[in-house]
Amino acid sequence: MIDLRLLRENPDLVRASQRARGASESIVDELLRADEARRSALQAFEALRAEQKQLSNQMRTVKGEEKAALVARTKELAAQVKAADAVAQEAEAALRAIHLAVPNIVEEGAPPGGEDDYVVMREVGTKPTIENPRDHVELGELLGAIDIERGAKVSGSRFYFLTGPGALLQLGLLQLAMAQAVEYGFTPVITPTLVKPEAMEGTGFLGAHASEVYRLEADDLYLVGTSEVPLAAYHSNEILDLPPGQPRRYAGWSSCYRREAGAHGKDTRGILRVHQFDKVEMFTFCRPEEAHDEHLRLLAWEEEMLAKVEVPYRVIDVAAGDLGASAARKYDCEAWVPSQGRYREVTSTSNCTTFQARRLQVRYRDEEGRPQIAATLNGTLATTRWIVAILENHQQSDGSVAVPKALQPYLGGRDVLEPRSR
RNA sequence: GGAGGCUUCGCCUAGUUCGGUCUAUGGCGCCGCACUGCUAAUGCGGUUGGGGCUCACCGCCCCUCCCGGGUUCGAAUCCCGGAGCCUCCGCCA
Known part of the structure; x- marks a missing residue:
């Protein structure tokens, strides 16, 4: 797998490498998109999860009616977290599939061609x-x-x-x-x-x-x-x-x-x-x-x-x-x-x-x-x-x-x- | 193939009975500071890994207690499935 940070910073380097191999350049953009999609899905999940954890911590200190209300709220949140997690995992898997398909970046100086x-x-x-x-x-x-x-x-x-x-x-x-x-x-x-x-x-x-x-x-x-x-x-x-x-x-x-x-x-x-x-x-x-x-x-x-x-x-x-x-x-x-x-x-x-x-x-x-x-x-x-x-x-x-x-x-x-x- | 036990931060280990600031105790090792003529010893502090935001730093957040599911508002802890290691028995070399 190639370095995704390098890809983000210098996608043209990867495109040039693909060109030298006579391989697909469009896969570079696919990879960039998958990377972006994964990160935004992850952020959505993490924000929800952070909220859930915070409420969950309050749970210990409250009691009675207040607690019942909190449970009702977090129950709803739990479902959202679960859904967001599934989306994030899907994005992760999609990224990995493309990531695995991209060959190593060719060293400078290697002869281009077949x-x-x-x-x-x-x-x-x-x-x-x-x-x-x-x-x-x-x-x-x-x-x-x-x-x-x-x-x-x-x-x-x-x-x-x-x-x-x-x-x-x-x-x-x-x-x-x-x-x-x-x-x-x-x-x-x-x-x-x-x-x-x-x-x-x-x-x-x-x-x-x-x-x-x-x-x-x-x-x-x-x-x-x-x-x-x-x-x-x-x-x-x-x-x-x-x-x-x-x-x-x-x-x-x-x-x-x-x-x-x-x-x-x-x-x-x-x-x-x-x-x-x-x-x-x-x-x-x-x-x-x-x-x-x-x-x-x-x-x-x-x-x-x-x-x-x-x-x-x-x-x-x-x-x-x-x-x-x-x-x-x-x-x-x-x-x-x-x-x-x-x-x-x-x-x-x-x-x-x-x-x-x-x-x-x-x-x-x-x-x-x-x-x-x-x-x-x-x-x-x-x-x-x-x-x-x-x-x-x-x-x-x-x-x-x-x-x-x-x-x-x-x-x-x-x-x-x-x-x-x- | 059968029976039982085990798996927690580099290594060893506490926690699992009875779910909630538990990434999680203590020791070793390692790093920094102090002390010392040097080393050693001692004291104080730090030390899982990965990811995201910011990315110059500081900082914040999420995941990670063998792996995958489930129950639950919440799982290292409860339930189910799997893997690996160890012991004993059987079998084959």
């Missing part, structure tokens, strides 16, 4: 020259690392088994990510992957992305699409100790589940787009004024991980129209995928400013001791999808795959994965 209007910030590493590169599915089969067929047999399309070196590769990748996070002071966390509706809504995933989310009807729980959800909700309704310059940083490890409802026919081959994968996610709570710098730090840590797995990539500044509802700014790292001859997203870091924390009521005390809304940020440190880039970029002509130095300890010290015989 999905294709991203700005390439830099390209890092050298693309390997491979003649007739095998794709990760073929390599995964040769190495006995990925079993797509049995994944489909057991669970359906977009499921897979990681086996042998594939399983080790994923575990190694995630452990490497965890190790790096811990080195930089993150608290490692293994999160629940089933969460209550409040957590899912609080992180902003039940808006436009609702159809992407698995829901367990019988238990009213949701399967998370990223550990961002449980991590953001971890401190919900809390007032944190958050001294300046000392953000709280968590590294969450979890399986992630996505329905991929809108992706029919897209990336159907391999493990690029799947219903279940594993991920290590960085998550920061900090003061709003520190969020911008923290965002760049998260990006730098992502790039450090990509350097460790020795994969060429580029960094893009995602356009406003392609940001999630919660994000004010987003940077993606895209790894080179030789079989496709293009870059594919492997990390994404978002600055959600106070948008998520406002919904989840995550606060800290400022210098005056007043509670203030914290800022939240997140960024990917490793996911199953990275295996695609690692296998393809490090493949050799005989179908073997060189293991990046940083991952070798996790693969029994092997520096190359050989195709299975037979």
Whole structure:
């Protein structure tokens, strides 16, 4: 949710943000009207209620006929209070509905436009020259690392088994990510992957992305699409100790589940787009004024991980129209995928400013001791999808795959994965 | 799954019998002031959170005693429903 005070003071800022996203500007005026309506309804209720309380206090001191008269008067007032309360509650609910629908205010400097209007910030590493590169599915089969067929047999399309070196590769990748996070002071966390509706809504995933989310009807729980959800909700309704310059940083490890409802026919081959994968996610709570710098730090840590797995990539500044509802700014790292001859997203870091924390009521005390809304940020440190880039970029002509130095300890010290015989 | 107990201001706690200045007592913690060579100790004062009016401050008002309903002129207190935690029993790991 955006800050309503900011909206009142500077509605044009919000309009400009909506324009940059290519989203509705009229919703800004709807929100302003709903805010106004709520406040006037509240004032009407409060005036009546104040009168009622005052009369109620007199009740103690009077007796007899005088009391009977007073009761008659307050009885009437009670009905009015009740009605005014109902109106105020309705106005509150109406405001909330619109409030939830308004996405975060885009950070200044984010490229305007849609999905294709991203700005390439830099390209890092050298693309390997491979003649007739095998794709990760073929390599995964040769190495006995990925079993797509049995994944489909057991669970359906977009499921897979990681086996042998594939399983080790994923575990190694995630452990490497965890190790790096811990080195930089993150608290490692293994999160629940089933969460209550409040957590899912609080992180902003039940808006436009609702159809992407698995829901367990019988238990009213949701399967998370990223550990961002449980991590953001971890401190919900809390007032944190958050001294300046000392953000709280968590590294969450979890399986992630996505329905991929809108992706029919897209990336159907391999493990690029799947219903279940594993991920290590960085998550920061900090003061709003520190969020911008923290965002760049998260990006730098992502790039450090990509350097460790020795994969060429580029960094893009995602356009406003392609940001999630919660994000004010987003940077993606895209790894080179030789079989496709293009870059594919492997990390994404978002600055959600106070948008998520406002919904989840995550606060800290400022210098005056007043509670203030914290800022939240997140960024990917490793996911199953990275295996695609690692296998393809490090493949050799005989179908073997060189293991990046940083991952070798996790693969029994092997520096190359050989195709299975037979 | 069955039975019982509990849930109050950051933490602990009083208040609920018998409804009325109860946002609510006391302690701890924290903040300010005083005292002290410093620290400690002591004394005095302040300290739930949210919202609205005013918005520069002061100030005023409303909501908030786990949540949602109800009874009542009036609910922390009475009634109904729900959630969470704890204990015991059963069941499964």
